[in-house]
Amino acid sequence: MDDLLQKFKSHWQKKFSQLTVNNCHLLLTVSGGVDSIVLVDLIAASGFDFTIAHCNFQLRGEESERDETFVKSLGDKYGKPIFMRKFDTNQYASEHKCSIQEAARELRYAWFTEIVKSWQLMGDEKKEIPFKYIVTAHHADDNIETMLMHFFRGTGIKGMVGIQPLLKQSQLLRPLLTFRKSDIEAYALVHDLAFVEDSSNASDKYTRNFFRNRLIPQIKEVFPKVEDNLLNNIDRFNDVIELYQQSLTFIISKLVEKKGTEWHISILKWKKSSPIHTITYELIKPFGFTALQSDEVIKLLDAENGSYMASPTHRIIRNRNWMIISPNVTSISQHLIIEESDTKIVFENGKLEMKFSKTLPIFSGQNNPSEAFLTADKIHFPLLLRKWKTGDYFYPLGMQKKKKVSRFLIDQKLSITDKEKLWVIESNQKIIWVIGQRIDDRFKISDQTENVYVISYLK
Numbered sequence: 001m002d003d004l005l006q007k008f009k010s011h012w013q014k015k016f017s018q019l020t021v022n023n024c025h026l027l028l029t030v031s032g033g034v035d036s037i038v039l040v041d042l043i044a045a046s047g048f049d050f051t052i053a054h055c056n057f058q059l060r061g062e063e064s065e066r067d068e069t070f071v072k073s074l075g076d077k078y079g080k081p082i083f084m085r086k087f088d089t090n091q092y093a094s095e096h097k098c099s100i101q102e103a104a105r106e107l108r109y110a111w112f113t114e115i116v117k118s119w120q121l122m123g124d125e126k127k128e129i130p131f132k133y134i135v136t137a138h139h140a141d142d143n144i145e146t147m148l149m150h151f152f153r154g155t156g157i158k159g160m161v162g163i164q165p166l167l168k169q170s171q172l173l174r175p176l177l178t179f180r181k182s183d184i185e186a187y188a189l190v191h192d193l194a195f196v197e198d199s200s201n202a203s204d205k206y207t208r209n210f211f212r213n214r215l216i217p218q219i220k221e222v223f224p225k226v227e228d229n230l231l232n233n234i235d236r237f238n239d240v241i242e243l244y245q246q247s248l249t250f251i252i253s254k255l256v257e258k259k260g261t262e263w264h265i266s267i268l269k270w271k272k273s274s275p276i277h278t279i280t281y282e283l284i285k286p287f288g289f290t291a292l293q294s295d296e297v298i299k300l301l302d303a304e305n306g307s308y309m310a311s312p313t314h315r316i317i318r319n320r321n322w323m324i325i326s327p328n329v330t331s332i333s334q335h336l337i338i339e340e341s342d343t344k345i346v347f348e349n350g351k352l353e354m355k356f357s358k359t360l361p362i363f364s365g366q367n368n369p370s371e372a373f374l375t376a377d378k379i380h381f382p383l384l385l386r387k388w389k390t391g392d393y394f395y396p397l398g399m400q401k402k403k404k405v406s407r408f409l410i411d412q413k414l415s416i417t418d419k420e421k422l423w424v425i426e427s428n429q430k431i432i433w434v435i436g437q438r439i440d441d442r443f444k445i446s447d448q449t450e451n452v453y454v455i456s457y458l459k
Contacts, residue, residue: 004179004187008042011178015165019173024131026050026173027083027116029108030074032067032196035137037074038184039176041193043135044078050135052082053115055108057089059100063199070196085111101206109134109170116171133173138163141181144230145211156291157244160237180227248282255283262417263325267301270323287314287325306416319415326417338383338425347385349421349435350459357452360445370458372425372433374443376451380428388424394431395441405434412437425455 012019028043030036030052043050054071056064068084075082093103112134119132143162150159165177176184188195204210219226255273257264265283273279281294288311289297300307300318308317310328317324336347338354345352361373392405409419425433432443435457445452 004183005042005045007179008175009046012046012175016173016175019131019133021047021049023129024048024133025119025129026133026135027112028052028135029112029137030054030071031137031198032070033137033198034188034193034195035139035176035181035184037193037195038187039135039137040074040078041187041191042175044080050080051115052078052080053112054082054084055104055111056084056086057104057107058086059089059104060198060200067196067198070194083115101208113171133171135173135175137176138174139176139179139181139184140231141212141227143177143234144216144227145208147230147234148211148215149207157237158241160234161241162234162237248279251279252283255279261327265323265325267318267321267323271301284311284316284325287316288312289314289316308416317416319417322415324415324417336385338381338385340381345385347423349423350457352385352435353456353458355454357454358450360449360452361454369436369438370456372435372439372455372457373445374432374439374453374455375445375449376453377449378427378443379432379453383432384426385423386426388422388434392424392431394424394434396438397441397444399441405431408434408437 026043026048028036028040028050030040031054040050040052052071052074054068056068058064072082072084074080087104087107089100089103089107092107093100096103096106098106116132116134119129147160147162150162153159163174163177165174166172187193200206201209202213204213216226223229251273255265255269270276270280276298277294280297281291284294284297285291289309290311293309293311296309297316300309300316301323303318305318305320308315310316313328315326315328317326336345338345338352343354345354356376388405390406393402394405394408395402396408405424409422414422422437423435424431425435427443430442431440433439433455
């Protein structure tokens with residue numbers, strides 16, 4: 001069965017060619033079962049440097065302690081360091097209101113990631129490790145079970161690809177996915193590899209065991225080649241997903257316009273998108289929205305101007321002919337003081353530059369809204385720079401009557417998100433400038449102005 005070792009090396013070269021014996025260190029997650037024991041032997045025979053990690057979830061009494069002792073013995077056999085950790089899995093599941101399976105998964109992957117991130121150097125020259133990966137012993141039979149569970153749970157087309165062999169962001173590697181359980185067991189038998197049996201694998205109380213021990217054997221009675229067919233389907237679904245992602249990326253790039261921290265989508269284009277439910281879900285998913293909210297977002301396309309929906313991180317706002325996806329607004333407004341001696345101040349939306357001038361500006365037909373020219377003698381320092389709030393009012397340049405800032409912004413036809421970004425400067429509790437929009441008429445310069453206070457707004 002040395003043939004499996006050669007197939008393993010060939011598969012590694014094909015799928016993970018960037019990882020060599022000279023540039024990576026592997027953390028092998030070992031339960032003590034036949035799959036993980038064969039994984040260790042194949043990795044060792046391939047010449048990779050590795051460390052072994054074992055979790056004792058304390059769920060099977062003496063059997064859990066037996067497994068821990070057995071895995072410790074592998075350190076001597078392979079001459080490699082062993083990491084061990086005990087977890088109170090039942091307590092974690094109770095505190096986090098999750099199943100035992102979920103608790104064990106969260107605990108082990110959090111710990112594995114912690115170990116890998118702690119690695120910095122390797123070798124006598126103490127060179128930095130280019131690649132550090134967590135390696136699990138998932139095999140083809142595991143993938144079949146996972147795909148079926150996803151199908152019945154209703155995870156959509158992405159669930160049909162099953163377990164992925166390489167997740168770079170999670171630093172996770174599964175090199176046995178192409179091999180069947182029978183191949184792994186045969187290798188262990190030929191090489192006389194000792195391993196331990198997990199008695200819980202015989203229990204159908206766990207979902208995976210139910211699929212493994214009862215559902216799949218019954219399906220095989222009708223379709224004897226069901227496992228091979230499902231593995232072929234997984235390969236085809238991976239190809240479908242690749243095409244799906246390419247198409248989706250193209251469609252969304254044509255729909256979305258990025259503007260600062262916001263994403264703007266034409267309502268007309270969104271409505272014409274087909275299939276609208278799939279595109280809507282993929283469009284809103286990165287912003288914390290769920291599949292169940294897709295229908296409500298589609299209804300929002302025909303809602304009143306200003307209507308919106310929120311996720312934990314973002315809002316989707318209907319603004320005239322556009323849908324705007326914007327980060328949620330923080331509830332705390334900043335207040336900054338501008339002293340007479342200040343020449344520059346940085347705030348949330350950019351920066352302001354201030355100066356005094358004896359020269360009166362010459363205005364053209366189109367004034368720059370990012371500049372304010374004010375009669376300095378009418379200004380009392382310190383000034384207050386803050387976000388506008390409900391109830392604010394001022395005398396917009398050219399008007400002799402006061403106007404609420406909220407009404408003024410409506411007249412300017414600003415979107416909800418643009419309104420939320422607006423700041424004002426006030427002097428002695430009077431707003432002298434709605435930044436980037438208009439100054440207060442009471443502070444405008446005139447022929448009698450001798451000193452000009454100039455404020456420039458730079459985004």
